[in-house]
Amino acid sequence: MNTKLALSDEILLTVDKPARYIGNELNMVKKDPTQVDIRFAMCFPDVYEIGMSHLGMQILYDMFNQREDVYCERVFSPWPDLHKIMKEQQIPLFALETQDAVKDFDFLGITIQYEMCYTNILQILDLAQIPFYAKNRDWDVPVVIGGGPCTYNPEPLADFFDLFYIGEGEIRYDQLFALYKVCRKNGSSRAEFLHEAAKIPGMYVPSLYEVSYKEDGTIEEMKPVFEDVPAKVEKQVVMDLTDAPYPEKPIVPFIKVTQDRVVLEIQRGCIRGCRFCQAGMIYRPNREKDISVLKKHAYEMLKNTGHEEISLSSLSSSDYSQLEELVNFLIDNFKEKGVNISLPSLRIDAFSLDVMGKVQDIRKSSLTFAPEAGSQRLRNVINKGLTEDVILHGAGMAFEGGWQKVKLYFMLGLPTETPEDMRAIAELANKIAVRYYEIPKDQRNGKCQITISTSFFVPKPFTPFQWARMYDKDNYLGRAKIVNDAVKEQLNRKSIKYNWHEADVTVLEGIFARGDRKVGQAILKAYENGCIFDAWSEFFDNNRWIETFKEIGMDPDFYTMRERSLDEVFPWDFIDAGVTKEFMIRQWKTAMEEKVTPNCRMQCSGCGAMNYKGGVCFEGKN
Known part of the structure; x- marks a missing residue:
């Protein structure tokens, strides 16, 4: 039975940006839910403005709704003000198109674009009144399926999802929907459906795989429970991109979104x-x-x-x-x-x-370079394929063309990085500034403005650096200090501004990026302890995470501080990417x-x- 959940005017008037929750935007798809076989709730586990800027969600929304038998609706994370009200008043999470409860849908599809949204995924399940653990669900709640780049290591979230789709979404959903309709018509159990779904290329059902561990905490083996379930899950790829589905009528939000x-x-x-x-x-x-x-x-x-x-x-x-x-x-x-x-x-x-x-408008805009490393040696290590001559030549052409603002993006903590590599970041910025002031004064647009931004390197699955170690918060901040001090030593320091990323967020991202199934316990406990919207600096609380790790007896350094051996079994080795x-x-x-x-x-x-x-x-x- 579908539950209508349109928020009252009283509630909407008390929350920030109520247009996040009302739907009815231009190009929103409207169907009669009683005339379709499958209802799909497409979820981006972050606030509306972020989710509505995601191209992949718009593609699948349009593709699913082209089918007469499917109605795809949208769901986003309620902002903390509405979250509090929904918890207090027991208002189940709802989809924007019909305002129906998500728990009444057939599928809840969650796109997982970055690691710092993991507690928001549990927020979605919690507010939707869907059991956190997949093993505790029956046909009374939707099949929860995850997709997106973070599914290339789905293991930290494995216990919370019925299914993961590995690869590009345009390929296998028709097959999955056809199977679902047959299983529901034949009265198959949820477990029987998932068993058959696991045979579809690209579909990973975590409950059908067993993981064993060595004494040192690394993985011994991961294998399917049944012989007819593939040991390797193969990434799905759209080879004919030209004829692939693409939305020519994307939804136009009522409010300004990140990618407007x-x-x-x-x-x-x-x-x-x-x-x-x-x-x-x-x-x-x-x-x-x-x-x-x-x-x-x-x-x-x-x-x-x-x-x-x-x-x-x-x-x-x-x-x-x-x-x-x-x-x-x-x-x-x-x-x-x-x-x-x-x-x-x-x-x-x-x-x-x-x-x-x-x-x-050249006078207003800035140019962006991403050298990623300050020294040529380290750029060779990371295979950036960008020489200092190329960078300075490009900057020179830009300055001669009328630009005066340059943004430079680098990473700290890369494999083999030395203090000399760190100081080279400031030195490169200074060389770019020197190149600007070599232009005749009457041809310049005022003072040169160079903004350096550094993030901290996180080793990701399926990269050549997936074996690399990370560092702790203090070490990262020490590296940023070396760069900051070097900036102050440069001749053109007044033309250079330096910003750096949060180090504690980086450490947590690294745990999630390469974590195994045991990390899921920490994610759930952290959510229960109040962690939510971790990607937002105003809500991120590192102390809560530290307390959570202590509470469950998990050593975060195991996931971040050690370099992996080349023969170590990774949590994601079952994926053919x-x-x-x-x-x-x-x-x-x-x-x-x-x-x-x-x-x-x-x-x-x-x-x-x-x-x-x-x-x-x-x-x-x-």
């Missing part, structure tokens, strides 16, 4: 091979979308939304082979109509600067030798991703 614009996905994957970058590995192989389809998408989405900005989505837009034609098309067709064109992930070269000069472990080991060793691996268009390095037919290799399409 039309998003045009031009390709997936990356040819660069940075050794720290999980996205660059798990989204291989590189696949481009045909430019004729992109032109059509751009026209239709702008027409159907009224947005005044369009952004190109890609891990490395400069590597899209038809970028020049696409950008010129956007400028010629939309610039005079008042549409801003956003071009993230561009390398700073002559073409990019020319384009940005056409679409940006396309890129082989042998390739990762080769790259880890090559990193220690400070050697650069050419990008995929220059030379194929045999990572294994080309086993997916149709991927872009260095010689074109296979």
Whole structure:
């Protein structure tokens, strides 16, 4: 029985941004729930403004609702003010489209984009009145399925999910829905459905796998409970991106969201091979979308939304082979109509600067470089493929083109990092400033402004650095202090500003990123202790996490402070992500030798991703 849960005006008037909870936005899909076979609650476990900015959710929302037998609705984490009211008044979590209770749906699909949302996932289950543990659920509540990049190590969340989908969502959901309909029609049990679902490629059912441990706490073995359940779960990949589903009528929020614009996905994957970058590995192989389809998408989405900005989505837009034609098309067709064109992930070269000069107000905008490491030695270790000459040349061209503001992104705590590498961050910023002041005074736009930002490195699964150790909070802050002190020593220090990321958040992210099933106990206990919205600095409480680890007797250093041996069994080794472990080991060793691996268009390095037919290799399409 469906429960209508529209919040009263009295409640809406007491909470921040009530438009987060009312639905009825432009392009929202409306169906009669009684006329569909499957109701799917699509959840982003963060506040509305963040979730509505996520392209993957918009793609699946549109794709599912193209089916006559499925009604997909949206769910987001209630902000703490409404969370408190819902707990006090026992108001179950509801979907925006119909305001029906999530617990009455067939599926609750949760996209897991970053580790610091893990307690919010438990908030969703709690408010939806769904048992935390999958083993305690029956057909009275939805099947809880997770997707997104964090599912490449789903083990810290394994006990809370019925299913995980490994890979890109466009491929296997039709098969899963067909199975669900048959099982429900035949009166199959939930366990029988999950057993059959585990045989669908890309579907991982944690309850059907057993994990055993060695005396030192590392994993001995992970194996299926039944012989007909695959030992390896294979990542699902959309090889024909051009004809893949894409929303031409995306929902337009009532309130300003993080990405308040039309998003045009031009390709997936990356040819660069940075050794720290999980996205660059798990989204291989590189696949481009045909430019004729992109032109059509751009026209239709702008027409159907009224947005005044369009952004190109890609891990490395400069590597899209038809970028020049696409950008010129956007400028010629939309610039005079008042549409801003956003071009993230561009390398700073002559073409990019020319384009940005056409679409940006140079005096107001800043250019972004991501050298990631200050010294050439460390850039070679991480395979950044960016020399100091290239950086300074790009900055020089930018300054001569009228820019004066530069943002520089680096990481601290990378494998083999030394104090000299840390100080090199400040020294590189100073060299860029020197390059600015070499321009004749009458050609400058005032004082140069260089902003350095450093995050702390987190080793992620399916990267060549997945064996690396991390450090504790004090060590990270010590590294930031070295950079800060070095900035103060630079000749052009008044032109340089330095910011650094929270160190305690980094440590926790590292525990979640490479954790095993035992970490799930800490996540649940932390939520019960009041941890929520950990990705938000105003709510993150590191002391609560420290107390939680003590309470359950878990040593967080086990997950962060030790370098892994090459023969250690990882919690995610049961996943076939396309890129082989042998390739990762080769790259880890090559990193220690400070050697650069050419990008995929220059030379194929045999990572294994080309086993997916149709991927872009260095010689074109296979």
